[in-house]
Amino acid sequence: MPSLQELATQLQEKNIALIAHYYTDPLVQDLAKLSQGCVGDSLEMARFGHDHPAQTLMVAGVKFMAETAKILSPDKTVYLLDQDATCSLDIHCPSDAFAAFKAQHPDRVVVVYANTSAAVKAQADWVITSSIALDVVRHLHNQGKKILWAPDKYLGHWIQSQTQADMVIWDGACVVHEEFKAKELAALQAQHPEALTLVHPESPADVIALADIVGSTTQLIKAASTHPATLCIVATDQHILHAMRQAAPHKQFIAAPTAGHSGSCKSCAFCPWMGLNTIEKVQALLQQPSTTAIEVPTPVRTKAFQALKKMLDFAQQNQQRVQTSGDVEKDQPLFEHTGMA
Incomplete structure (x- = not known):
């Protein structure tokens, strides 16, 4: 080799x-x-x-x-x-079923997560990633738009709770993030009360409720490296710990639990396809x-490109706005509880 x-x-x-x-x-x-x-x-x-x-x-x-x-x-x-x-989100959101779902809600702006096939993206008005999803939905909500969201229900419901947007949400989930357990996470936090808990928003609501910081992979890595806490509990795919350790080699990282007392491991958070x-x-x-x-195929690519381009243009405009205003919230985690040390 x-x-x-x-x-x-x-x-x-x-x-x-x-x-x-x-x-x-x-x-x-x-x-x-x-x-x-x-x-x-x-x-x-x-x-x-x-x-x-x-x-x-x-x-x-x-x-x-x-x-x-x-x-x-x-x-x-x-x-x-x-x-x-x-990806399980892609598998469980087939383009024909999504087309039927979309047809039931013709008055809604269609926002789909990047974790979907090109054929589903081609049916969307917007394609977003977790790092920009909250900003886009808040933008649309402020314009008075009603939203059709797919496919991750946990991310969708969390965004809805943060924005109060009118959202119809597809019933999909990530096989990795769905397995995080709130009861076990709470027990781990009790063992390490000084730890900062970082959670990806594809996780169940009761897990997100225990988080100190919720964000995309990049946002969680930044939080792990910039927050003063020296011990972090991390609820996302464990391979992210490699990047976190590189970004903050002086800190300790613990994988959040996905298995209960009867499980053979406390965290099996590895995407089988990754x-x-x-x-x-x-x-x-x-x-x-x-x-x-x-x-x-060209017809699919052309339509999907327009939905992706909206996200990229929106992200660029946000960045320019931040550079002009000096807004320190650029690239910050999607959500942080107040009162953290």
């Missing part, structure tokens, strides 16, 4: 940008950084793939991320490390480029 440096050199020589999610194996994350690629959440991955000059993108993540890269960069070749890497992304598959793809590059 070649070293990480050797693989990084091969990626650069072949002009391939490796784009990895925080939920992938730490070795894959390290390789992405070493090769001048990207490690990030789905919004960062989408931006990076679009802006990078490389004509070939290698996505270490799941299928909807590779499709998003192709939608934003149709002239580039996009590979997914494993063609079977998908786990399909391995260093060995990077090497194999470098040795023999796949003949099954990601493709998105």
